Amino acid sequence: xxxxxxxxxxxxxxxxxxxxxxIMGAPMASRLLVAGYxxxxxxxxxxxxxxLQSQGARVVTSPxxxxxxxxxxxxIVGNSRDVNxxxxxxxxxxxxxxxxxxxxxxxxxxxxxxxxxxxxxxAKGCWSVDAPVSGADTGAREGKLAIFAGGDGDVVAWLKPLxxxxxxxxxxxxxxxxxxxxxxxxxxxxAVLVGLSEGLVFAEQAGLDLNKFLDAVRGGAAGSKLMExxxxxxxxxxxxxxxxxxxxxxxxxxxxxxxxxxDEQRTVVVPGAAxxxxxxxxxxANGDAKIGIHGVKTVIERINGK
Amino acid sequence: xxxxxxxxxxxxxxxxxxxxxxIMGAPMASRLLVAGYxxxxxxxxxxxxxxLQSQGARVVTSPxxxxxxxxxxxxIVGNSRDVNxxxxxxxxxxxxxxxxxxxxxxxxxxxxxxxxxxxxxxAKGCWSVDAPVSGADTGAREGKLAIFAGGDGDVVAWLKPLxxxxxxxxxxxxxxxxxxxxxxxxxxxxAVLVGLSEGLVFAEQAGLDLNKFLDAVRGGAAGSKLMExxxxxxxxxxxxxxxxxxxxxxxxxxxxxxxxxxDEQRTVVVPGAAxxxxxxxxxxANGDAKIGIHGVKTVIERINGK
Numbered sequence: 046x047x048x049x050x051x052x053x054x055x056x057x058x059x060x061x062x063x064x065x066x067x068i069m070g071a072p073m074a075s076r077l078l079v080a081g082y083x084x085x086x087x088x089x090x091x092x093x094x095x096x097l098q099s100q101g102a103r104v105v106t107s108p109x110x111x112x113x114x115x116x117x118x119x120x121i122v123g124n125s126r127d128v129n130x131x132x133x134x135x136x137x138x139x140x141x142x143x144x145x146x147x148x149x150x151x152x153x154x155x156x157x158x159x160x161x162x163x164x165x166x167x168a169k170g171c172w173s174v175d176a177p178v179s180g181a182d183t184g185a186r187e188g189k190l191a192i193f194a195g196g197d198g199d200v201v202a203w204l205k206p207l208x209x210x211x212x213x214x215x216x217x218x219x220x221x222x223x224x225x226x227x228x229x230x231x232x233x234x235x236a237v238l239v240g241l242s243e244g245l246v247f248a249e250q251a252g253l254d255l256n257k258f259l260d261a262v263r264g265g266a267a268g269s270k271l272m273e274x275x276x277x278x279x280x281x282x283x284x285x286x287x288x289x290x291x292x293x294x295x296x297x298x299x300x301x302x303x304x305x306x307x308d309e310q311r312t313v314v315v316p317g318a319a320x321x322x323x324x325x326x327x328x329x330a331n332g333d334a335k336i337g338i339h340g341v342k343t344v345i346e347r348i349n350g351k
Numbered sequence: 352x353x354x355x356x357x358x359x360x361x362x363x364x365x366x367x368x369x370x371x372x373x374i375m376g377a378p379m380a381s382r383l384l385v386a387g388y389x390x391x392x393x394x395x396x397x398x399x400x401x402x403l404q405s406q407g408a409r410v411v412t413s414p415x416x417x418x419x420x421x422x423x424x425x426x427i428v429g430n431s432r433d434v435n436x437x438x439x440x441x442x443x444x445x446x447x448x449x450x451x452x453x454x455x456x457x458x459x460x461x462x463x464x465x466x467x468x469x470x471x472x473x474a475k476g477c478w479s480v481d482a483p484v485s486g487a488d489t490g491a492r493e494g495k496l497a498i499f500a501g502g503d504g505d506v507v508a509w510l511k512p513l514x515x516x517x518x519x520x521x522x523x524x525x526x527x528x529x530x531x532x533x534x535x536x537x538x539x540x541x542a543v544l545v546g547l548s549e550g551l552v553f554a555e556q557a558g559l560d561l562n563k564f565l566d567a568v569r570g571g572a573a574g575s576k577l578m579e580x581x582x583x584x585x586x587x588x589x590x591x592x593x594x595x596x597x598x599x600x601x602x603x604x605x606x607x608x609x610x611x612x613x614d615e616q617r618t619v620v621v622p623g624a625a626x627x628x629x630x631x632x633x634x635x636a637n638g639d640a641k642i643g644i645h646g647v648k649t650v651i652e653r654i655n656g657k
Binding site: 156178179180181184189190191192193212213215216217218222225226228229230231232233234235236237239240241243244245246247248250251252253254257258260261262263264265266267268269270271272274300312313314315316317318320321324345348349 | 485486487490495498499518519521522523528531536537538539543545546549552553554556558559560563564568569570571573574576577578618619620622624626627651
């Protein structure tokens, strides 16, 4: 495939659209502004877009307006329904995008939806890429996100200058493969957080100094990125969100649903992930939907009557 | 406390004993020989001690003989029963140790046994330290083990020159605290391996390139030491042991038993660790006791009919 535009991406000629200015979207969009790109921004709750306006972004009141002013539109919203709405609705991105335009969904949403959007984009001479991310708000601020990209390989390669501002993109395969990779990432990372929570609760019950525990363990085989990112916060019970607990319920729910929805031969049984999802569901049931994903330690504590 | 010897530890005056020359013990003992220490070695299966003999160690035929020739005796054997036997039996280490001698148990064994040995050692003017390790055979060979030390703080500090040859020791508290820390480490690390296994099996089923999956994920929040150590081996199905699967059954079994044995107020419920132990029990039941701990991926594959 030839690249969707004859022109390479750069701040002077590539107009960027941004939809979704939450805990992840706002710092990611901000980095593009700092890199010199002009941004047109939409967010359902308008006030959350205003800090970007003060950084120079144009704030508009619908996704279609974003698309009319943009060559590449990024979406990072709540869930699959939101993605569907901002992308495929009559007032959404695709109806407003010129032929050759690209919509990049960085929400963690359903692989089947990514495939549906890809088909709809192609039908009008546009492209779509599914590109969910990992790395929490710290990664978003520092431009160190892992980006899992699905869609057309040449389009993903063409987008590299933009992805590089946010982190490191890896091309995973056809439309939906970015989302599948994110699910596998969440299965892997969710397990790390549960193990870390249980290790800390066990260590505390054994009378150990928890900071010494982290110091001792991080150098051995059980060390992890999440231990470095949130281990000390878990000890201090600082559960301010780096990513919301409810998002992990959503992500693991979709991962398990994806399997249930597929035909029998493609079903994968992942008992650890099922347990992890249950523990995160308990967080939501306990009213902790909006605390950080490392707050799953509170569930292990509650199980133990703390 | 004054240090147990007036003399600092060094190769010209400190005589080392070593009991247990398995997958971990052999490379650890070898590093002490390379550092210039004289070693007296015992192993139940004599042949496994012979490579150390060719490196200059004296090989003897009982733990008590090791103790008679040593100021500091390290034990790293199979399980708590073995530790009990080589340490407390009439032909064991403690009966042979001179007053002021130190026995350091690097086996992952029961905290209650560590406390029992500590008391027995003190009763005859000796010291004991529980100092289990993490970091697999690679860490043992490269001197990069995490060592979790329990016992008297001054004795642990005095042993630093020896621990430094094997890795990095952290003093965790009184006798048994090293073992408790190791259990918490295993709870944490076991979860990482299950999450990694399920992530890989999910990703494979979704049709992703597994090496790309690792490349994409390792930079994000779900990255871990175990991902770096064994992720590619799991993809290649290279399950040669870095640590035996049966040891994780043993370690997690002790961790869960420890809790069941303690009084009600000290019981900790760790559902993830319970599931992890079950998956490792399945490995043993499948005849895979002696493959590596990362072979838990085979259980997730078997659940899915592969």
